[in-house]
Amino acid sequence: MRRFAALYERLDRSTGTGDKRRALVDYFRQAPAADAAWAAWLLSGGKVGGARARIASGGELRAWAAAESGLPDWLVEDCYHQVGDLAETLALLFDDPAPAQLAPDAGLAQWIETRLAPLANADEAPRRALVVGAWRSLRFGERLVFNKLLTGALRVGVSQGLVQQALAAFSGVEIALLAQRMLGTWTPDAAFFEALVSPEPQPGDGQLPYPFFLASPLEASPESLGDVRQWWLEWKWDGIRLQVLRRADGVVLWSRGEERMDGRFPEIEAAAAALPAGCVLDGELLAWRPGAAEPLPFSVLQTRIQRRRPGPKTLADAPVRVLAYDLLEEDGQDLRALPLAQRRARLAALLEGCDTDRLALSPRLAADDWTSASSLRDQARALGVEGLMLKAAQSPYRHGRKRGDWWKWKVDPLNVDAVLLYAQSGHGRRSTLFTDYTFGLWDGGALVPVAKAYSGLDDASILRLDRWIRAHTRERFGPVRAVEPVQVFELGFEGVNRSARHKTGVAVRFPRILRWREDKSAAEADAVDRLRALAR
Numbered sequence: 001m002r003r004f005a006a007l008y009e010r011l012d013r014s015t016g017t018g019d020k021r022r023a024l025v026d027y028f029r030q031a032p033a034a035d036a037a038w039a040a041w042l043l044s045g046g047k048v049g050g051a052r053a054r055i056a057s058g059g060e061l062r063a064w065a066a067a068e069s070g071l072p073d074w075l076v077e078d079c080y081h082q083v084g085d086l087a088e089t090l091a092l093l094f095d096d097p098a099p100a101q102l103a104p105d106a107g108l109a110q111w112i113e114t115r116l117a118p119l120a121n122a123d124e125a126p127r128r129a130l131v132v133g134a135w136r137s138l139r140f141g142e143r144l145v146f147n148k149l150l151t152g153a154l155r156v157g158v159s160q161g162l163v164q165q166a167l168a169a170f171s172g173v174e175i176a177l178l179a180q181r182m183l184g185t186w187t188p189d190a191a192f193f194e195a196l197v198s199p200e201p202q203p204g205d206g207q208l209p210y211p212f213f214l215a216s217p218l219e220a221s222p223e224s225l226g227d228v229r230q231w232w233l234e235w236k237w238d239g240i241r242l243q244v245l246r247r248a249d250g251v252v253l254w255s256r257g258e259e260r261m262d263g264r265f266p267e268i269e270a271a272a273a274a275l276p277a278g279c280v281l282d283g284e285l286l287a288w289r290p291g292a293a294e295p296l297p298f299s300v301l302q303t304r305i306q307r308r309r310p311g312p313k314t315l316a317d318a319p320v321r322v323l324a325y326d327l328l329e330e331d332g333q334d335l336r337a338l339p340l341a342q343r344r345a346r347l348a349a350l351l352e353g354c355d356t357d358r359l360a361l362s363p364r365l366a367a368d369d370w371t372s373a374s375s376l377r378d379q380a381r382a383l384g385v386e387g388l389m390l391k392a393a394q395s396p397y398r399h400g401r402k403r404g405d406w407w408k409w410k411v412d413p414l415n416v417d418a419v420l421l422y423a424q425s426g427h428g429r430r431s432t433l434f435t436d437y438t439f440g441l442w443d444g445g446a447l448v449p450v451a452k453a454y455s456g457l458d459d460a461s462i463l464r465l466d467r468w469i470r471a472h473t474r475e476r477f478g479p480v481r482a483v484e485p486v487q488v489f490e491l492g493f494e495g496v497n498r499s500a501r502h503k504t505g506v507a508v509r510f511p512r513i514l515r516w517r518e519d520k521s522a523a524e525a526d527a528v529d530r531l532r533a534l535a536r
Contacts, residue, residue, distance in 0.1 A: 002252060003031060004039060004108040008148070011156045020158060024166030033190035034109035040167065040196075041188035042460075043046040047152040048116050055116055055150050056127055058086055068132055069093045069132060081159035081479055084283045084431015085155070087147035094135045094143065103137035109189075116149060120295040137390040152254060161400055171197035176399050179211040183258045208278060209243040209254035210328050210336065211399035215389060216242040222370045222409060222413035225390065232340055232391040233365040233373060234325055236408055238298050238384065238495070239286035240305070242322060244268070244359075263308050265320055271358035272322075278332035282397075283362060290357040294384045297372040298509075299497040324351065325362040325389075328397055336397035343397065380411045386494065387411045413492030414508075414534060416526040417517055419447055420487040423469045426454075434469045434481065435462055437513075443504065447485055450504055450528065451493070456513025465516075488517040488525050505530045506535045 010023040024043075028036050042048075047057065066076045083089040087521065106115075119127050134146050148154050164182065168175040173196075183195050195202050225231060240307075241256035244482070251269040253261035262269070264383040265285065274280075287296035287304075300318050307314055327347035328336055335343050344364070351361050365388070367373035373388065380387045385409035395405035419441035426435035436454050440447035457465065492514045499507035508531065 001111050001138075001142050001145065002105050002109055003027070004035065005145045006108055007039070008145050008154070008156060009141050014157075017162065020138075021166050021169065023163060023200045024158070024163060025047045025170050028166060028170040028472070030108070032107060034113075035107045037188040037190060037193035037196075040163055040182075040193070041186075042149070042154060044182065045160045045164050046188065048120075048149050049114055054121055055119060056131055060124070060128075061086065061090060061131070061147075061150065061290060062405065063361075064128055064132060065090050065093050065135075068135065069413045077478075080306055081425055082432065084425070084427050085153075087151045087153065090135070090147045091140055091144040097137050101137055102139070103134070106499070111146075112149065133457070136535040139181060163209045167197060171199075173197055173199055176211060179399055180207070180208050183208055183211065184254065184260060185258075194446065206247060207245070207252055209245065210282075210397075212241060212243070212256050212282070213398045213406060214401040215408040216403045218390065218407040218409040222373065222390070223406070228367050228370050228373055230393055232344070233366070233367055233376070234389045234391070235364050235380065236389045237284040237286055237323060237362070237408060238386050239284040239295065240258055242285040243328070244272050244275075244281040244284055244322060244324070246272055246275040246277055246279045246281075261285075263409055264310065267309070267315065267358050268320060268322055271355040274354060275350065276331070278329065279320075279327065280329035281324040281347070281350075282326035282328055283322045285322050287318050287319055288321040295321075297384070298498055299499070300496070306486065321357060322359050323362040324359065326397060338396065339394040340391055340397075341393045366459065376450060377411060394466075410494075413494060413512075413514070414496065415490055415492050415514060416450075416530060417488050417520060417524065418450065418491050419485045419522045419525045420483060420489060421447060421485055422480050422482055430462075433462060433466045435466075437489075439489060439511075441526050441528045441531065442486070447522075447525075448504055448528060450502075450506075450531065451491060451508050451511040453491060453511045454503050455490075455511050455518070456492075461516060486522050488520040488522060490514040490517050496531050497505075498535045504531070506531045 006025075007023060007027045011020050014020045014023060023079060027039060031039065062076050062080065063073070064071045069076075076089075076093070079093070080086055080089045082090070098392060115130060119130055128154070131150065135143060138146055160182070164175050164178045167173070178196065181202070186192055237346050241276070243254045245252040245254065246376065251262075251272045253265060253268065255261055268285070287297070287298070287300040289296065296318070301320065304310055304314060304318050304320065322521050324347060326336070326340070327343045327350060330346055330350065335346070347359055351359065355362070364377055367376060377388050387408065390407040390409055392405045398405065418441055420437055421440045422438035423434040424436040425431055437451050438449050440449045463489075469481060469483055472484040473481045489514070493508040493511045495507050497509065497511045498505060506528070
């Protein structure tokens, strides 16, 4: 634990990416394989015990801390809201132990595997005893990391990509292969880590997807990209990014979220079984009725995502289709280094004779210039798509978000003018400011909440709005403040779906603040009916 706590402190104090990478490399060189595996897991976003295991809830931790420190509950709560990070708050509430009371040092893997994980979802008494014992016997740095393991939020400025860079520098294994091996569900143990950094082929490599190549938002004028004829134009589909792996022993489906989807979409697996073994397709999974001209709303697809074995009614109500737009492997040969135009030609030939209602080629769109490309983009929303994809015809298939070759040129967001109703403080460096906002629209003469937004304002506007919120609070509900409903903001969002879970009957997708409408009064804000009219 002390070695990992020292790594955490070094990472937390580093401001440069290079410094963080060197700190990670140094740690991986020194740490036992089991500890290194857990460090890679945690720094890549994993949690102790997974999503369903609970060592302690935030409420339990605050209650235990109050009882052990002798502080009243309200003061612990207030400290938490001022600090903004529960793990740090809990670490600050206890003094360092005397040398004789220090816990013997144990590795990160030992702490997790023999102490924390066995108590997941256990009765309160043993969980509390372990947690309080650690608070009393660990120094601040180790206590902070221990609390981070409990809360599942390291927040130390390290991405999975940076972890992979450090592992590549440490092991000499190509970063693309490391990224591939770290996709999906894996067990952080010594055996996995040794296989991860091994230069030799591993038995499970064939069942893993390739790291996805991600497009960047196009913020400049499309004319800055040069001749439109050097670019491959496609619709930006509103579905789930998917890789289809056809292997000798069957078909494997992987989402971009690193989740295996086998069994959830049997019609896709059946269609892909007609492909020759040794190929990998990249494409978009969409809800789409056979013979229809456009996809169904994303909300229809959502009804199937968590159904591991869909029944006949689900299959009929939410039929799906994959539109493939890239070929990453054929006859067992990695094609990613080939130009996109060559990969697409081979993909078109591969898909000939497939069940086009289930597995089809994403069409290339024709445009003579950027003006005609812009006209295509203007049609996107009416067709149920998000805009255009622009891909350099000569581009290889890279991994991660590498700027320059692939761009997403999305349609302008939908927008409404909404009234600020509630505000809550943020986290981390914004824990002392109100940065999380709830907005409402008019419905029958009353303002009803329709969206929460956390982004879009610059720092100066956040500070000014924070001062206004404090001066115009009407009620408090714990950390939430209800404010005078007079401030109007223009909100942007990608789409509106009908939703039985919301009182208004609609839900907006990806809301964010576009601007502060100080030129408008609350009475001029929009009504919910405007959203309902936009809902698909």
